[in-house]
Amino acid sequence: MGELQVEKHVKYILAVEKRKDDFESVVMEHLRLNGAYWGLTTLDILGKLDAVDQDEVISWVMQCQHEDGLQNEDGSFSGDMWGEVDTRFSYIAICSLALMRQLDKIDVGNAVKYIVSCKNVDGGFGCTPGAESHAGQIFCCVGALAITGSLHHVDKDLLGWWLCERQVKSGGLNGRPEKLPDVCYSWWVLSSLILIDRVHWIDKEKLAKFILDCQDKERGGISDRPDDAVDVFHTYFGVAGLSLLEYPGLKPIDPAYALPVSVVSKVILGK
Template identity: 70%
Template sequence: MMVGGDICNKLWVVLGLRKLSGGFSGNIGHDPHIMYTLSAIQVLALFDKIDVLDIDKISNYIVGLQNEDGSFSGDMWGEVDTRFSYIAISSLALLRQLDKIDMEKAVQYILSCKNVDGGFGCTPGAESHAGQIFCCVGALAITGSLHHVDKDLLGWWLCERQVKSGGLNGRPEKLPDDRENGGISDRPEDAVDVFHTYFGVAGLSLLEYPGLIPIDPAYALPVNVVNRIIFKK
């Protein structure tokens, strides 16, 4: 358990990655990226410290990454991916600034990435992948647009991701990975890392594993944190 000084040190590390643009980088000397910006917001949300942020500056940085078709770029170099749509929507929701983007276009772009199998890809026409599905369904949930999802068709596609070992893969004919099945390393006998540990613990929480606090599946944050920020409970 972290004590006061440890928390302050962690927060200063995060805040030290702020850039003049309003975004955050992944490390010292790196360029800002929307992905690391959400990570910074999430860390501060966990410790109830969002108020230390320049919310207008950060939200304007994110808004500036929305493209004419409603998609979002990850950074100034212009790569487009539905992951970035989710990240933008989740970030702005946590900052209570969702009204700053063109929500209708953002939702329509995500829907343009839906496939005939019920899943979603990273761009229109790209194959369905569980990671992209999480991002797209999460973004649609946050924006109140889940009615656009064919739940039965998508649910069947996701069920088919389970392999004989009990794990789940991200797409057909691939090996299982704990980002989809709730493990701690990516696969049995592989090395444990923080990245997969997060997904493992989150997966176990969603499966109501004893001793874990509930996690909100749309925001990938503890329910009590989401309730405090989004619903003011």
């Protein structure tokens, strides 16, 4: 099947973090906080989080905090001051508030109602009501429903079939019908299947091989497909997917919170 190049992936992530001033980093400034999440979570899953200065990271993250936020009247959430609405933001808000034990600060019932309004006849979910089903949005909606104890709104068999049909001959998963496989869907699809108890409907061994084939075995990092350029985004989702597949040596990750189980237990349950 191949071997996960743990040390090389750690070196790659740390090297990316140091390149704050090159052209690529500057044009991707708006995604830097996302990149910190992808990189740090990958290091944690690999058991290498002590490779970074945590005080420095916390200080930088706190500088990114804004005063505005929270919920619209219809139960949805806007991602910024300009008002874009997307079920991604519903998931982020619900997940973040749950981690802070602050879900009572919003109307959870209304938030769930909005998410359910984005469900389609194929069992999937879109970014807004009536929008096309997409594996990324499905994770956001199913994850949010799982966190709020609302998975009874999901048709598990119907959604399960839609999700398992995302697996192609190479073993990889795509996000929509007739699209190419992409390592990131190793997370979006797999986590959703686990949350609805239908993960046994795909070939997990072939998926693991696909992820491992997307590694840069010389310099580290994981790409969307074999032999493409690597990035932190796909490195995280590849490693997270392998964690869900119980690859040896990786910390288990929570399929709803997208964080190591040990973190979720400590933050939410106080263990």
